[in-house]
Amino acid sequence: EPEVTQTPSHQVTQMGQEVILRCVPISNHLYFYWYRQILGQKVEFLVSFYNNEISEKSEIFDDQFSVERPDGSNFTLKIRSTKLEDSAMYFCATRGSGLSYEQYFGPGTRLTVT
Amino acid sequence: SQKIEQNSEALNIQEGKTATLTCNYTNYSPAYLQWYRQDPGRGPVFLLLIRENEKEKRKERLKVTFDTTLKQSLFHITASQPADSATYLCALVDGSGYALNFGKGTSLLVTP
Numbered sequence: 001e002p003e004v005t006q007t008p009s010h011q012v013t014q015m016g017q018e019v020i021l022r023c024v025p026i027s028n029h030l031y032f033y034w035y036r037q038i039l040g041q042k043v044e045f046l047v048s049f050y051n052n053e054i055s056e057k058s059e060i061f062d063d064q065f066s067v068e069r070p071d072g073s074n075f076t077l078k079i080r081s082t083k084l085e086d087s088a089m090y091f092c093a094t095r096g097s098g099l100s101y102e103q104y105f106g107p108g109t110r111l112t113v114t
Numbered sequence: 115s116q117k118i119e120q121n122s123e124a125l126n127i128q129e130g131k132t133a134t135l136t137c138n139y140t141n142y143s144p145a146y147l148q149w150y151r152q153d154p155g156r157g158p159v160f161l162l163l164i165r166e167n168e169k170e171k172r173k174e175r176l177k178v179t180f181d182t183t184l185k186q187s188l189f190h191i192t193a194s195q196p197a198d199s200a201t202y203l204c205a206l207v208d209g210s211g212y213a214l215n216f217g218k219g220t221s222l223l224v225t226p
Contacts, residue, residue: 004157031214040217043158045202048211057209062162074196095212103214104156 002026004106006092012112016081021109023075032075033103034067035087036060043091049075072112082113102107116141120204126223127194134219135189137204147180147187150203152219156199158203162189194224 005024013019025032034046049067066078079086089110093103100109119138127133137147144163150158164171164180164187171178177190191198201219208215 028216031212033211035214042179043214043216045208045215045219048213049213056213058213076186086200089155095213101207101212102148102160104160105156108155108157110155 004092004094004104006090006106006109008109009107010110010112012114013082015084015113019079019082020113021077021079021092021105021111023077024073025059025075025092025094026096026104029094029096029104031055032067032069033093033095034077034093035093035105037091037108038088046077046090079111082111084113087111087113116206116208116215118142118204118206118215120202120217121217121220124223126225129195129224129226131194133191133194133198133222133224135202135222136186137189137207138218139185139204139206142185142199142206144166144182147178147191148205148214149176149178149187150205150216152201152203154201158216161202191222194222196224196226198222200226211213 007022032049037043045058047061049057064080089108091108092106095103117140148163149161152158162178164178175192179188201221203219204217205214
């Protein structure tokens with residue numbers, strides 16, 4: 001069964017460093033999302049991406065964050081200058097067509113900022 | 115503001131019993147509601163979607179009800195098994211990009 005994959009599974013970085021989290025969506029899916037989950041808290045929406053542009057973003061997704069689909073397969077989330085409070089699990093999710101509402105999540109990247 | 119509330123306390127039940135989890139929402143008029151399962155350290159896994167014109171939906175041992183008047187959904191697992199132990203998340207769509215707004219989830223523990 002097709003699945004969403006994410007790399008790396010765990011990333012440790014120092015405050016102020018840039019990180020790039022990678023996702024390979026399910027191949028025929030058109031809608032892509034990033035969510036994060038701080039330890040012990042709920043899953044929170046960051047950004048949605050469709051047709052090579054951001055379709056929606058939350059208040060969390062400030063100028064430090066960016067997304068792109070550089071090669072038509074990978075979907076990346078970049079955090080330019082990490083802060084301690086960026087430590088969380090980051091999940092990529094994908095959705096098929098406009099009429100399919102369920103989302104398929106990857107296994108996540110655990111980001112630890114020290 | 116829009117809110118989704120799920121039982122904050124963990125639910126402990128015995129194997130074979132029916133687990134019932136509650137999701138209440140405010141300031142939404144959802145066309146559909148979704149339930150996901152999340153295991154520790156893993157991403158959410160889609161379980162069921164129920165539309166506003168459906169009162170009940172079933173999938174194997176799972177049953178979801180949706181009452182748009184009460185603004186509530188109930189999620190039932192019948193004949194529960196220890197493998198059903200996980201956190202169950204209720205989710206509503208928020209915005210035009212179909213982003214999901216999740217509740218905090220209810221932790222279910224099924225003991226033999």
